Amino acid sequence: MSLERQKVSELQSNHLALSRELAAAKSAELSHQRKLDAFDDEVSELKKQHRREVEELEGEARRKERECRELKEDLRVCREDLERERLSVSQLKATISHQSTAHLGLTTQNNALQAQVHAIQSSLDLAHETISQLKLDLETAERKKGELEREVLEAEGVRRKLHNMVQELKGNIRVFCRVRPVLPSDISAASSSTSSRSSTPNGVAPPSPSPEDLGRIRAEVQASIEFPDKRDHKEIVLSSVSESATGQERQELWGFNFDRVFEPTSTQVEVFEEISHLAQSCVDGYNVCIFAYGQTGSGKSWTMEGGSTDATAGMIPRAVEQVFRAAEGLKHKGWEYTMEGQFLEIYNETINDLLGKHEFDKKKHEIKHDPKTHQTSITETTTIPLPSPTRVRSLLSLAASRRSVASTLMNERSSRSHSIFILRITGKNAKTGEESRGSLNLVDLAGSERLKESGVLGDRERLKETVNINRSLSALGDVVAALGEKSEKGEKHIPYRNSKLTYLLQNSLSGNSKTLMILNVSPLAAHLNESLCSLRFATKVNNTTIGTAKKQIKSS
Numbered sequence: 001m002s003l004e005r006q007k008v009s010e011l012q013s014n015h016l017a018l019s020r021e022l023a024a025a026k027s028a029e030l031s032h033q034r035k036l037d038a039f040d041d042e043v044s045e046l047k048k049q050h051r052r053e054v055e056e057l058e059g060e061a062r063r064k065e066r067e068c069r070e071l072k073e074d075l076r077v078c079r080e081d082l083e084r085e086r087l088s089v090s091q092l093k094a095t096i097s098h099q100s101t102a103h104l105g106l107t108t109q110n111n112a113l114q115a116q117v118h119a120i121q122s123s124l125d126l127a128h129e130t131i132s133q134l135k136l137d138l139e140t141a142e143r144k145k146g147e148l149e150r151e152v153l154e155a156e157g158v159r160r161k162l163h164n165m166v167q168e169l170k171g172n173i174r175v176f177c178r179v180r181p182v183l184p185s186d187i188s189a190a191s192s193s194t195s196s197r198s199s200t201p202n203g204v205a206p207p208s209p210s211p212e213d214l215g216r217i218r219a220e221v222q223a224s225i226e227f228p229d230k231r232d233h234k235e236i237v238l239s240s241v242s243e244s245a246t247g248q249e250r251q252e253l254w255g256f257n258f259d260r261v262f263e264p265t266s267t268q269v270e271v272f273e274e275i276s277h278l279a280q281s282c283v284d285g286y287n288v289c290i291f292a293y294g295q296t297g298s299g300k301s302w303t304m305e306g307g308s309t310d311a312t313a314g315m316i317p318r319a320v321e322q323v324f325r326a327a328e329g330l331k332h333k334g335w336e337y338t339m340e341g342q343f344l345e346i347y348n349e350t351i352n353d354l355l356g357k358h359e360f361d362k363k364k365h366e367i368k369h370d371p372k373t374h375q376t377s378i379t380e381t382t383t384i385p386l387p388s389p390t391r392v393r394s395l396l397s398l399a400a401s402r403r404s405v406a407s408t409l410m411n412e413r414s415s416r417s418h419s420i421f422i423l424r425i426t427g428k429n430a431k432t433g434e435e436s437r438g439s440l441n442l443v444d445l446a447g448s449e450r451l452k453e454s455g456v457l458g459d460r461e462r463l464k465e466t467v468n469i470n471r472s473l474s475a476l477g478d479v480v481a482a483l484g485e486k487s488e489k490g491e492k493h494i495p496y497r498n499s500k501l502t503y504l505l506q507n508s509l510s511g512n513s514k515t516l517m518i519l520n521v522s523p524l525a526a527h528l529n530e531s532l533c534s535l536r537f538a539t540k541v542n543n544t545t546i547g548t549a550k551k552q553i554k555s556s
């Protein structure tokens with residue numbers, strides 16, 4: 001038992017020891033557990049910290065990756081730039097080498113030019129010397145020229161005096177003849193009448209004529225007109241070939257002489273050159289009358305009024321400008337001029353005021369002649385002061401728009417009235433006290449064709465016009481004839497009052513004025529008979545002496 005007790009005590013002590021150990025172990029375990037918990041906390045803290053660090057490192061890695069990508073992109077761009085720069089460098093190298101070659105060339109050229117400059121400089125020096133010598137020569141020449149100009153002026157005065165004396169001796173009616181060119185419209189009218197004859201029955205138009213056809217048509221429409229006097233241009237010869245009764249070819253020739261004959265190629269400038277002295281005369285105090293005569297479409301309006309350009313302007317604008325120039329040229333001698341204009345037409349023996357505001361034919365205008373001043377006035381007509389030639393142009397176009405224009409077979413824009421432009425020039429000389437009164441009458445007569453030719457027989461109004469036109473033109477012929485007889489036989493009655501036209505122009509036809517008739521002739525074969533009539537009439541006028549023109553100058 002003791003053994004057992006002993007054993008129990010041993011066991012108890014063991015148990016106690018073990019309990020103690022257990023307790024110690026438990027407390028050790030507790031402390032381990034605490035340590036373990038502390039470690040766990042530390043581990044979880046470390047894990048958190050590690051996670052944070054890992055996240056940071058991953059963020060950092062991503063940023064680095066992005067930077068790396070950007071750097072790679074930059075690198076790529078830089079490489080491209082580099083490539084481009086390399087290319088441009090190589091191009092620049094090529095340019096530089098090209099430029100250096102060019103530079104070399106330019107340097108050589110420059111050297112050559114410099115050598116030339118030196119050469120030019122020396123010839124310039126030489127030229128300077130020559131110029132100063134020439135200047136001296138020029139001064140001497142100009143002195144001589146001034147002297148010669150003075151001599152020419154004096155000679156011009158003498159020439160003018162002699163010219164007026166010759167005119168006075170010859171009488172004061174001059175006749176010029178002007179043949180107009182064949183117009184494209186003449187050829188197309190002839191070619192359309194030929195083609196209408198040859199047109200097919202089904203109305204299909206024939207083909208347009210070839211250049212050869214046109215040449216042939218031109219030769220057919222053109223009358224045979226020659227100008228044999230190539231020196232003085234005073235002769236015109238018309239001819240025609242006809243068949244005699246026996247079937248033989250017979251050529252007839254008609255020759256006429258005038259003071260001047262103008263061929264179809266003559267320009268307005270050339271025609272005006274021959275009459276510009278008349279414009280000068282009216283500034284000197286003469287009555288001047290220029291009238292254009294001829295059949296419809298022969299070029300009267302073209303000659304008197306002309307076209308719209310400077311080159312084609314007719315005698316009216318040119319004469320007016322010349323009058324203004326002449327008046328300006330006399331200013332330094334003390335002359336001051338005033339000009340005024342009137343524009344009238346005679347239509348069916350009635351005077352119309354082309355510058356008036358009233359309806360035509362409503363007012364009755366009377367013609368009055370002053371026997372002392374040899375001036376003609378027309379009652380109740382508009383007189384417009386003309387301070388410049390420009391004003392005259394606008395006045396001409398106003399008158400043209402009011403002028404009676406109707407249509408006949410001869411000319412689609414045929415003027416059926418006589419138009420009379422009157423420019424009155426009054427001059428006063430403050431130095432000498434002289435006064436001068438001149439006038440310039442520019443008359444565009446209505447067409448002179450005969451009744452049968454004009455194709456108006458069926459039209460009463462046109463017939464009346466043509467009868468009136470022909471009556472006034474034949475009255476003009478009678479006046480001219482009577483003037484011719486008067487100078488041969490002494491005093492004789494002159495039938496000025498037989499028409500408004502002759503009565504209006506009385507002072508311009510009676511020997512107190514300088515008169516020029518421009519006969520306009522059509523170049524067409526179809527108008528040959530009319531042309532011959534006109535040429536015969538003009539010859540009658542040309543053979544008439546109407547006496548001596550008188551200057552209207554009054555001394556104070």
Ligand SMILES: Nc1ncnc2c1ncn2[C@@H]1O[C@H](COP(=O)(O)OP(=O)(O)OP(=O)(O)O)[C@@H](O)[C@H]1O
Nearest residue numbers: 180296297298299300301302411413414415446447
């Ligand atoms: N020298 C010329 N140069 C060029 N064309 C001209 C010339 N003369 C006349 N003409 C032309 O001929 C045509 C007839 O001329 P214009 O109208 O002057 O005739 P006219 O004799 O005045 O006729 P009317 O009696 O009907 O007034 C016009 O088309 C005109 O332009």
